[in-house]
Each structure stands twice: as C-alpha cells, then as structure tokens.
Amino acid sequence: MMMGVFISMVCRPGRACRWCAAGYTNICPAVQFIGLPPLQGALQQYIVHPAHLLEPLPDGVSDEAGVILEPLAVALHAVNLIRVRPGQSIVILGTGVLGTCVLAVLALYRGIRVVCVDLMPERLERAREMGADVTIQPHPDADEEAARQIRSAAGGEGADIVFECAGALQTMWNMCEVAAPGAHLAVIGIPEEDKIIFSSGTSRRKGLTLRLIRRSVRTLRPCIELAGRGLIAPEKMVTHAFRAAEVGRAFELVDAYADGVLKALVDMEQW
C-alpha cells in the first residue's frame, strides 16, 4: 500500500536559497528529487524518506491514482501559471500522460474549447471521452497542413492558449504556428535532443508569451483533494500494471508505445 507522494523540500530549512524563500522550490538550483541523480529512484521495496516530505494519500485515493499525482500536479501548476478564461480556445499538443493530465485539469472548466492533437488514435479516443471538444490526428509529414487544421479548429486566428506536451521538435515548432496573436504557451514536453526551435517571425509577429514549466509547486495537495472528491480520476491513466519481477517488460512496453499504453505501474510489493 502506498503511503504518500514525495514532495520536494526547501533546500536549506532556516536559511533557504532565494527561490525557496520566495516559495518557488521547483526552480531551486539545489533541488533534490527522487530518481534524479544522485538520488535513487523508487524501484525498491523500501525507501527511507523524511515523513514531513511525504504528502499522505487519504482513504479515497487509490495507489493507481497515487502514481499519477505527480504529473497531475505539474499539469495544475501549468494551468495555474496561464490564466484560463471562459470563451477561450485551448490546444493541447500531445496526449501522453502529461497532456492527458492537462486535459483532466481543463475538464474542470466549462465554456472553453479544447482541441487535442496526437498521432495515436487510441489516445485521441481517450481525450474525447475525457471531454476534448475536438481531436486531430495530423499527418506526420504534413506540418503546415496540420498547423492550418489545428488553427482552424481552435477558431480561425488560432488558440488563445497552447500546452506543448509532446516534446517533439515538430510540436515545439508548431506550438507557435497554432497560437493566436497575444497567446500564452506552456511548454511542458521534454524533447530527446536538448533543443527547442520555433519561428522567430511567427512568434514575434504574434507577440507570444512562453512559459517553460518546471515540475510543480504547491499543487500536489489540491490535486489530492480533487482526486479525493472524484473531480479528477487519475487512476484511469494507468493502463498497465506489472509485478516487481516484470520491470523489464514494463520498460519495453512503454518504450515501444505498445498496446495502447499510457502509464504503466510497477508494484514493488508484488514479486
């Protein structure tokens, strides 16, 4: 049974760095994080962790939901940084775990128009079930046509808000192409190559604002409450579960995007 979700800590309690002191522990240069070297990850049966750095899971929130809470908190952090207003059109590029978490948060709002874009039809089907107003499966080789199609679905002049959650070079470029003048963009995806490339002319002429999203800060507890009240169902994003001994298969499955996998869980208590 899962006891809680790891939270990151103020770097030096009592004399914190200026980011931690200002409440932005997520961008602290000295931040430590489970799974980020030198700290080991959680593929272990037991972990010793300070109790005050665990956010306890209440009864109504399952272990399956628990493993999604961290990316969900990132999504809520991103949505909070961008001001969402009734009447706006919003594009989510990529509906993997992070994009789906953003969609789950946006599904709390009515009166907005959400367009989801992905190459995998089963992910778009899930997006529709979760409340996407429009889904688009673009042709992978027709970038400009895809941008035109997305812009048009978002309402002619483009989207008021774009969440880049795919982390592909193509979607990084397209996030500006599908945006309306004055739009705000949250860049969440992490590309394989350490590069973000977009059009200088497009981004400048539209006067865009880009916010690069780094983890989350103070949104874990609100997410646990939303899950506890049944307003968000994070457990639905766990498509596969493995025993500890099957960890290799879990990684292979996720790496191959096989079998419609969204999030695969490894239960370290089941050998």
Place this chain on the structure above:
Amino acid sequence: MMMGVFISMVCRPGRACRWCAAGYTNICPAVQFIGLPPLQGALQQYIVHPAHLLEPLPDGVSDEAGVILEPLAVALHAVNLIRVRPGQSIVILGTGVLGTCVLAVLALYRGIRVVCVDLMPERLERAREMGADVTIQPHPDADEEAARQIRSAAGGEGADIVFECAGALQTMWNMCEVAAPGAHLAVIGIPEEDKIIFSSGTSRRKGLTLRLIRRSVRTLRPCIELAGRGLIAPEKMVTHAFRAAEVGRAFELVDAYADGVLKALVDMEQW
C-alpha cells in the same frame, strides 16, 4: 523639418478586430506599417499620411531624435512588459540601436545592475557612457565561456531579466544560459534565418518566461515626453547623416557595420 512620428492605427475604426479593440494594435493581424509591403517606406520627399496617425514632435525634440523614437518606443514597450525592480540584475545582449534604446530606458532606473554584451568595442564604450555597470566583449567562438562570464557579471546565478537585442543564433541560445532561475526574457532581436533555438533543459530547469516583443503600443508619446524633458537623448544614437542622393552609401555603411555606425539618417530634404 520633421513633423511627427508615424503611429499605427486601429485596423477598422468603429469595428476593430479583437486585438485592436483590446488596445493591442501592435499584434493586429491586419496591421499596416510604413515600409512594410504593400506600404512604401519613407525614402521619399513627400508622403501623404492621415494627420491623426502622426504623433507631432514638440519644439525641444530634434529631427535626429525623431528617427530614433520608433525603436525607443519598442524598447520602452519591452521594459514595461517586464517588471523591473530595485536590486535586480539585467543583461542586454547586443547594443545596436534596439539594445542601446533598452539601455537608455533602463538608465532611468537606479539600484539595478545592467550588464551589456557586444562584439564591437565602440558600442560597449557607448554603453558605458550611457550607464552600463559592466560591459563584456565575448570571444565569438567561446560560447560557453561567454555565458559563464556574463552569468558571473550578473551576480552568480545569472540575470533576473535578459533583453535579447542581437538577433543572432548564438545570442538567442545564450539568453537562456545567462538567465537566473525564474528570470523573464524579452526577445527583441530579429535573426536573419527565421529561427529561435535554445536549450530545452536549461530553459525548463530555470522555469523561464519568454516574451516575444512586437513593435510597440502606447509608448511613443511617453518616449517623446522623456526626450522633450531631456531624460533620454535619442539623438546621440544617430552617428551618421546623409543627403538624399547619398542613400546608397548610407545602406552600404550600415550593412558593413563600418565607421562605428549605430544609426544612419538620410535627410530627404537635402539633395
């Protein structure tokens, strides 16, 4: 004698587009601008222009100052979009006309630390005269070393605010490298190739905010007032003046970055 500075107009008076109606005429998709096709530029002796789209120059503001007012208004617009506070460290990448205009606006503030970066020593000398606290002439082939040097001059963890005014691929990359966690960046420069490239990892880990700057909006009149009160001296940025017949030489000079040119003026009343 110069009568005024062109201002852009609301696209359709009485039934403006939503950007013009909201006061953001600078990102109107239908905006028209002198010198932007299909409109002709100002290399003519006479231009017919609606009077209400001219911002008149008062007596104390010279023609030389007048030609700098448009980029100065862009600089003030950029500074207004970014919240400058006492105690902050600020980096200006590139001290051409736009970078120098940003410096001229920042020189209105005391209690901040401004670091100017350029490859040309005469530009850095001007920056020092205009109030830059530190100037850095980086080695053009040592990008990482330059970034380290700039970051260190800005105060260890990097700059709270970065103004990218060079428009080079290298400075676009470096703007994120020299920024502190949580920094705000104003991207003003226009690169030759239509591309902006920077590190995904650096920009994300620092949680940066990028604002792409498009012209100016409602900052022309404040700039004229600042020039009229002698608080900014735009005329000092005009390093060369040519007669109408010499227009070719003017373009050659600027293109070659020759003779320490910053801004070259062509006087269409002097043949």
Place this chain on the structure above:
Amino acid sequence: MMMGVFISMVCRPGRACRWCAAGYTNICPAVQFIGLPPLQGALQQYIVHPAHLLEPLPDGVSDEAGVILEPLAVALHAVNLIRVRPGQSIVILGTGVLGTCVLAVLALYRGIRVVCVDLMPERLERAREMGADVTIQPHPDADEEAARQIRSAAGGEGADIVFECAGALQTMWNMCEVAAPGAHLAVIGIPEEDKIIFSSGTSRRKGLTLRLIRRSVRTLRPCIELAGRGLIAPEKMVTHAFRAAEVGRAFELVDAYADGVLKALVDMEQW
C-alpha cells in the same frame, strides 16, 4: 423582438482618450451609457442607436436572456479580473441579479467551493439550484457571528476570493472579515449612501487586494456565446414580466423586493 444589446463606444473614434485607446472603455471619463443622464433610458418603444454599437442577439438567445446579458457581462468581467483556480474557496455576498450572475459564471468551474450569502431564503434556494456549495442566511443583527460562520464555511481561514454584490454597508464591512490572508476581493455592489467602510486592521493584516468593478469591457460577446451554447441560462433570472402600461407596478415590485422578484422585465412592445 429584441435586436441586440447596447455596447458602449470608444469616446472619440480616431483620437480616443488614453483609457479607450488602451481598451478600457469602461473607465473612460467621458463614457456615455443608455439610461445615464444626459442619455435617456430604454423605456421607449423605439430607440435610434448606431448599428455598430449594438451587439446582435443570435437566434438561440431569447429576449429574456437579452435583458440579463449586461449584468452578466459585468460578472464575467469581475471574474476575469480575479484569477480563479481549482481548489479555491469563494464567497458571494448578496445574490440579487449581480450576485446571481457571478454565481452563473462560477458555475462554469468545477473544483472550487462557492459559498453564497443572502438575507432572503428564496434567493439562496435559487443559488443552491444553480450550484452553490453552501448557502448562509445570516441573522441581520449579528454581524460578527455571520462573519465567523461564513469564514468557517469557506474553510477556516476565510475565502480566497470574495465578490461583494450586495452593496450594503454591512456587507462592505464584512467582505474583509470573511476573506483569507492574501485574498482578492471584487467590489461590485452599489451602496445607497456613497460610502465604503471596512476595518483598516483586518484588511491590512491580511494584505488584501480590492478591485472596484466598473461595468464591463469585451465580455458581452463571450456571454452571448455562453448563453447561445446553453452553458449559462440568463433567462432564468427574469422572474417577472410586465406590459408597457404596467411599468409603475414593475418598479413598485422591485422596490419592495416583493414576490421573490429577481429581475422584472418591461416589454415595450406589449401595451
């Protein structure tokens, strides 16, 4: 049949005042408004009005909805000025037309907690039907006790956001008492006596931010769209309709808060 909703205009097209030019036509010192002297109100069978200052009503939006669109736009303007986030607790003081419009806008959000306060039980019943999480009918003579009760319903430390929609001296005072530290308050109500009074100590110790709401700006069209899509049902706020000859009775009814009236409509086409 109603043709459209009046919108206010830019004061001097072509050379607008600085508030109109900046897109804030609602705080233009020279603004003109139907029913605000010297302009006559709309209790007439025919009004001559410039077409471009009418926002047309689409087919799906009834005349009953039409008369509510102006206050609804004020409510959306107020909600837009205040950043609403999932997990927040919100108090609405007063559920007359404006308070009910605020509630209708907030009902677009899930994951927030809305507490409505009014002296009239039938108004609170409507609020519950429209989605209020908690309703409170305070004892009119027990101010401190009411504040404690509301604060507790909003979650112990008070509300993250307060909408003052009653315009009573008592609610103006209480808006600060029921707010949490750091809360944002939208003051919408218009008191009979031209005064707002609240505690200096409470408001300062909590570091509150107050936004005084003046009409609306650019929210009429989004409201018409929300009504057209059935996401908001403004017509439900029209509790009574009168023929033109009955106008006196209409005013008496509203003045007496009689018969559970919320909004009474006078149909100038029915004599």
Place this chain on the structure above:
Amino acid sequence: MMMGVFISMVCRPGRACRWCAAGYTNICPAVQFIGLPPLQGALQQYIVHPAHLLEPLPDGVSDEAGVILEPLAVALHAVNLIRVRPGQSIVILGTGVLGTCVLAVLALYRGIRVVCVDLMPERLERAREMGADVTIQPHPDADEEAARQIRSAAGGEGADIVFECAGALQTMWNMCEVAAPGAHLAVIGIPEEDKIIFSSGTSRRKGLTLRLIRRSVRTLRPCIELAGRGLIAPEKMVTHAFRAAEVGRAFELVDAYADGVLKALVDMEQW
C-alpha cells in the same frame, strides 16, 4: 553598535502554513514580531534573538540607517507590488517616516512625476530635497479643494499611482479622489480609529485597485544593499537621538510632532 535587523520567520519550519510556504511570511496569521505582544519590544539593553533571524548590517551602513531599514523595506515592498513605469504620475499622501521611505525608493526612478502632500511645511521641504517634483500643503479644512489641487498637480485626470502613508480618515477618503481612472493604490498608513472610508462612486467609476500593505517580505536585504551602495540614505530620516534615560522625552517629542521630528532614535547603549 547594532548587529542586525530583525526579520520575521517562517511560522513552523519544515511544515509551514500555506502563506509561509508560498513565500508570504508577512501575512502569516501566526506571525511573531518584536514589539507585537506577546513579544516584547527592543527598549532593552540586551535581547536574545536567534541568529538566523537577524539580517546583519554591513560596515557601510550606520546604526542610524539601521533603525530606518524596517520601514524602508515596507516601502520597497509596496513599490514592488505596484508596477511603476516611466511617464507615470504618483502621489504620496503623508511624508512621515513611511511616506518619506516611499519617496526614497521612488527617487531611484527618473521619468516619473512625484507629488508629495503633507500638512507640515518642514516635511515638504525635506521631500523637495529628496526629489519630489511637486509638494502641496493643503488647507486642512478644504478637502475637495485639496483633492482638486493634487489631481491637477498629478496631471489633470489624477495620479496613476497613489501611496496613502498618512493614515488619516481624510487622506483615506482623498486617496480615491486624487487617483486617475484605472489607478493602483497602496494603502500603507494606519489610522487611529480602525476604519477606512472612501467614496463608492468615485472608486467604482474609476475602476480602482487597492492593495493593503502588510509589513514587508524579502525586501530587507535589497534595502540594506541600496543603503550600502549609497543609493538610499536612510540615516537622513533620523532627526533626533536620545540616551536610554531620556526615553520618556523621546516619546513626548514624537507624540507632539515637535521640533520637526521625523524619526527619533533611543540609543540603549548610552545611559
């Protein structure tokens, strides 16, 4: 010799309240502060205080400057909350210690217009020396005339920003009267009676934003740096110094506003 300036602490290190965790220690409901019961004040020869809650004074900053750093940090906090831009007009109501601290911070900016208002001519003289563009000594019984005069000095339509630093009922009312449409107001003064009263009609028609200022947060260190670099001279606000045995006379002097007193210091090391 003074060792440092007290800073307030995070309420419960390791498991802070939500305000402290978010970096807003100044509005923590459980905040403790030297001189605020149950904590004793500093009129003692020795105080035991945790070292990590002292901000050390560097060599260049005198004890006289030290006693002003706390109100100076409040002033910088207030200025940071309000976005000051070149070209704006600003009114400071009241030039006691806090108003003078606000003026000292604003004196870091050029290109703004600062109007100072006070009943005491010697305070206005000091304000002029410190950089106020205009000073006004209103007739204490002519409120409307004073408001008109201040508004006119601020530029016709009123001030873009108002700092209320007097804490009188009259200035609290007037802060809205002298503001321009869309203005932002920082309310810093603490009135004797626990009440703030202003006109509902004026504040609403102008669409004002009020920020109630509670102490300071993260601005103490920047103020020490500004003092250390000589950009602000807090010691100039100390007009009188007393020995420990004279403490009664010090209070009488300040209470009587006698002898042009601004800040009176009691040196607990001199008996």
